[in-house]
Amino acid sequence: MGFFLETLIGGLMAGMLYSLVALGFVLIYKASGVFNFAQGAMVLFAALAMARFAEWIPGWLGFENQVLANILAFAVAAAVMFVVAWLIERLVLRHLVNQEGATLLMVTLGIAYLLEGIGQSLFGDNIYSIDVGMPKDPVLVLEGMFPGGLLINKEDFIAALIAAALVAALSLFFQKTATGRALRAVADDHQAAQSIGIPLARIWVIVWFVAGIAALVAGIIWGSKLGVQFSLATVALRALPVVILGGLTSVPGAIIGGLIIGVGEKLSEVYIGPLVGGGIEIWFAYMLALVFLLFRPQGLFGEKIIDRV
């Protein structure tokens, strides 16, 4: 029982990390109808910027404070992500209004290659570490209830908290601010939004920037767990089942989907994995998402797809 709970909690926390990446997909799809395959590359790019600036800034300004360096690096990395968002809107999206979904999908794959190439030539291609002072040691909790207690990874726990905070902040932003309302209007109907005077171009920059911030947070958390390296870009492939399971257009869906996938992955790896030789995590997540889709083709919380001739 203790072991089962441990796996379950591990799965839930891993799921929160997936949702962080999935959020970026959902944000952009909601506001521009682009399925952004470059999200993984954005995570890599943001994490690289963060890791390198945290290393460079103390040298440039001549101080030794780790916390200050991290804060400054975060600000600079966020600024970099803003420039990326602006460039993408200016150079790419603006020219592709009203194109087919498949074309837009392929464009984002092209952007992914670009970001990977530029990121690694600007910031280097070794393995870098991000040290934001996350505690690494696991803790034992609930020792009274189970023999031996439950072993919980503190780092994962804090990461899950940060993810939850980010999601709450985004929900507030979407529901309560004027910009958030404009974003939702654009998501609903591009033309209608434009006709009541919402500037489409600016909204797209904002939404790609917000997705960039989500990528930055995801990059920091994943980067401090695994190290900042090229393989960080493949995190996106782990997050995709989360996106379709939760629904492409739903922020809460990304969270719930993340939790389901996280738990499903961990439990399957522990309980089914040994029977078939292990390593089933990644395809099991996709199969799980597929099973859900067979019952709800628009994902758990996606908008119902209505077909009219």
Add this chain to the structure above:
Amino acid sequence: MIYRENGQFKTSYAADQQIFPIRQDRYAIAALLVFAFVGVPLLADEYMFRAILIPFLILGLAALGVNILVGYCGQITLGAGAFMAVGAYAAYNFLARVDGMPLLGALLLGGATAAVAGIVFGVPSLRVRGLYLAVATLAAQFFFDWAFLRIKWFTLDSSSGSVSVSNLEMFGWTINSPVEKYLFCLGLLAVFALLAKNLVRGAIGRQWMAIRDMDVAAEVIGIRPMYAKLSAFAVSSFIVGVAGALWGFVHLGSWEPAAFSVDRSFQLLFMVIIGGMGSIMGSFFGAAFIVVLPIFLNQALPWLGNLVGVSISTVGVSHSEFIIFGALIVFFLIVEPHGIARLWSTAKEKLRLWPFPH
């Protein structure tokens, strides 16, 4: 002036329905075929065959298969690499386990196995659509990646996990040298291109296109979506599977599951989108573009660097390749979202009016 159909009257239905209704097109295709079968083997050197021509032919075949599904039937797939893998491993198993299995038989059976796998993984398309389906097809990709890596039965329990095929022989013809391999692939490609062209302009191809344009409307006018979609998955996977078997047997010789990774799937989709969705010719344009571009960049970048007096390291070259490749793809899609095939047909249209555009 030269390219014009004036005066070419059709006197029979057969003449009216032929693939190339304009006489100049027929001559051009015939010349191209002669050049490909006779001219190229005389002109190209071994490096050309190994690095460019054979990969181009095989990936062109795979792109053709993907184009049937994506371009004609409108079902975006990100799992094409998996079906290449199924074709390759199935053909390998048929060849290794069945005594006296001919090469061609193994290839076609590999394709057939891939077709069955395609139908199984195509079933969700009856319920799930669009981008959801595209992501769902990744399930096939990761499942088969895993299966061929972990289930030892498929690789005949080879300890390294890689399998190899040697002694390609067909009807007493040993396919050994690069030229022979090239001719073998070219022959198969020509046959499959003809088959595909005839399929897509026949009844079934029209059903696929109706489903692509709007599946609800297609259903209303009496097209069975299940039959149309699954047949597209089957035909597409069959061709992709044969291409996969060729890729393993002829191009690589010995391979591991990594040869058919998710990157391969993306690459195939790139070929289709850049070449032109819903165009047989487009698949080949796209394949040529994607195969030649990285090789060209790899060769040209250090040379360009030397020209301006900067020496680019190998790492720098690989990063610049990423950047230029990505930028070119974005550029191409912005300039011509309908692919190279559209440019081609625009050029032909212009040529018909030249020199008197009204």
